Amino acid sequence: MDLLELIFTLLGAAVVVYYGGKLALFSRMLFPKWYFPLSKTFFTSMGEWAVVTGASEGIGRAYAFALADRGMNVVIMSRTKATLEKVAEEIGETTGRRVKVIVADFSEENIFREIEEELKDLNIGVLVNNVGVLPTFVPCKFLESEELDKTITKVINCNVKTLCKVREFLLHQNKGVIINVASGIASFPFPLYTLYAASKVFVERFSQGLQAEYRDSGIIIQAVAPFGVSTRMAGFQKTNMVTLLPEYFVQKSLQYVRAGDKINGTVCHTLLAWLLQSIPLKLVYAEIVLQGLQDYVKKKTGQRESLSESKMESKNGMKK
Numbered sequence: 001m002d003l004l005e006l007i008f009t010l011l012g013a014a015v016v017v018y019y020g021g022k023l024a025l026f027s028r029m030l031f032p033k034w035y036f037p038l039s040k041t042f043f044t045s046m047g048e049w050a051v052v053t054g055a056s057e058g059i060g061r062a063y064a065f066a067l068a069d070r071g072m073n074v075v076i077m078s079r080t081k082a083t084l085e086k087v088a089e090e091i092g093e094t095t096g097r098r099v100k101v102i103v104a105d106f107s108e109e110n111i112f113r114e115i116e117e118e119l120k121d122l123n124i125g126v127l128v129n130n131v132g133v134l135p136t137f138v139p140c141k142f143l144e145s146e147e148l149d150k151t152i153t154k155v156i157n158c159n160v161k162t163l164c165k166v167r168e169f170l171l172h173q174n175k176g177v178i179i180n181v182a183s184g185i186a187s188f189p190f191p192l193y194t195l196y197a198a199s200k201v202f203v204e205r206f207s208q209g210l211q212a213e214y215r216d217s218g219i220i221i222q223a224v225a226p227f228g229v230s231t232r233m234a235g236f237q238k239t240n241m242v243t244l245l246p247e248y249f250v251q252k253s254l255q256y257v258r259a260g261d262k263i264n265g266t267v268c269h270t271l272l273a274w275l276l277q278s279i280p281l282k283l284v285y286a287e288i289v290l291q292g293l294q295d296y297v298k299k300k301t302g303q304r305e306s307l308s309e310s311k312m313e314s315k316n317g318m319k320k
Contacts, residue, residue, distance in 0.1 A: 029267050032255040042257075044071040046176050047125020051075040053106065053166065054131030056083040058231035059181060062250040063128045064099075065091055072126060073098040075119065079105040106131050106162045107154040115166070129166055130181040132199075133158040134233050138297050139192030139290075152195065159199035163206060175218040177257060180207045184227035184264060187273050188281060191290055200225070204262055211261040223262045224253050227269045235297075241268055 028035040043050070050067040054060035055076035064074045068091050076091075078084050081103045088099035102118050104111050135151045145151050163180060182203040183196070190197035207223035214221060228243030230236055237243045244266065253265035264270045283289065 028259070029256070029270055032259070036256055036258040038255070038257065041071070043067060043126055043177070045125075047072075047173075048123040049073045049075060049100075050126035050128065051077070051119065051124055051166075052128040052130060053077045053104075053162065056080050056087060058233065059226070059229060059246045059250060060128065060130035061087055062246040063130060063179070065094070065247070066250050066254060067126060067128075068095040068097040068099070071097070073100070075100045075102060075122065075124075077102045077104050077115070078131070079103060107133060107158045109157065112165045124176070126177045126179070127166065128179045128181070129163050129203075130179075131158060131162055132181065132183075132233075134193075134196050137233075137235065139294050141192065142194045145195070155195050155199050159196070160202050163203060173217075173219065176220070178207075178210075178219065178221045179257070180221070180223050182207070182223045182225040182262075184225050184269060184273060184276075186225060187276055188284070191285060192293060208261045220257060221261065222257065222259075224265050225262060225269075225273070226253070226265045227272050242272060244268075 039045075050064070050072040052060050052064045052067070052074060055064045055074075056078035060076075060078070064076050064087065068074050074091065074097065076084055076087060076099060081101070084101045084103065088101050091097060091099050100118075100122075102115060104115055133155055135145055135155055142148075180203050183200040185193060185197050186200035186204055204223045204225065207221050211221040226244075226249055228234065228237060228240075229246055229249050230239050230243055231246055234243070239245055249265055253263065256263045256265070264273050
């Protein structure tokens with residue numbers, strides 16, 4: 001066997017081992033109850049209370065309901081008091097668990113001292129950092145963002161600073177679960193959503209670094225990076241195999257709490273992540289692709305606004 005043949009043989013073996021390992025890891029996603037078993041008391045054994053930020057709707061609301069269903073009392077946080085109180089009432093009526101409401105706008109400065117005071121006497125076992133802000137629904141280039149300086153501050157405060165501050169409520173303990181909600185678009189540099197995608201990269205790396213630091217303390221720290229979930233931030237897209245209801249996504253993702261420091265939450269989103277990471281970036285960054293993305297979102301936004309206007313006109317007609 002000459003040198004060139006040896007090199008190709010070793011290269012082929014490395015490829016087989018690499019993709020064989022990926023296939024083995026993926027197979028675990030198909031059978032979470034076997035590979036990542038959770039007892040019925042897993043979450044309540046961590047503590048009496050779960051804290052969920054951005055809990056007034058969407059993924060955060062779904063996490064609050066799911067953890068209450070699993071026997072935990074929940075603290076829900078967001079900036080809209082009326083919506084939070086409605087969610088709290090629904091959780092209480094549905095699950096019988098206690099619910100504490102904290103109104104907080106995480107895009108503002110100096111709000112954490114008051115939150116710490118509200119939480120200091122609670123036995124917190126689970127923390128879900130879900131709150132996040134999308135600078136603009138319609139994708140645009142970074143310098144074309146409206147009120148750019150204010151937007152930068154808002155995104156950093158909400159998507160980055162909150163993650164660093166709120167985690168302190170659990171890290172001093174010897175057990176607990178911290179779930180940090182990232183985003184699938186952070187899988188690679190994502191043009192036109194540059195600031196948002198970069199902030200979600202921070203969520204992933206911060207979570208992974210903390211898990212490495214505190215792994216031996218008994219605290220599970222995990223980044224959850226979903227792709228399509230039908231929420232306000234995603235324009236309430238119609239559900240399909242990739243775009244999931246928040247409740248469905250959360251129920252599935254909670255099965256993988258013990259799976260590692262980063263997951264995509266469901267089998268289909270894991271497959272999608274692998275597919276996107278295999279696409280050459282030059283193709284993703286092609287002008288026709290980026291323009292197509294802008295046009296698609298603008299079209300969806302226009303359809304949503306037209307539907308809202310039609311509903312308002314219908315209601316006004318009924319009143320008359």
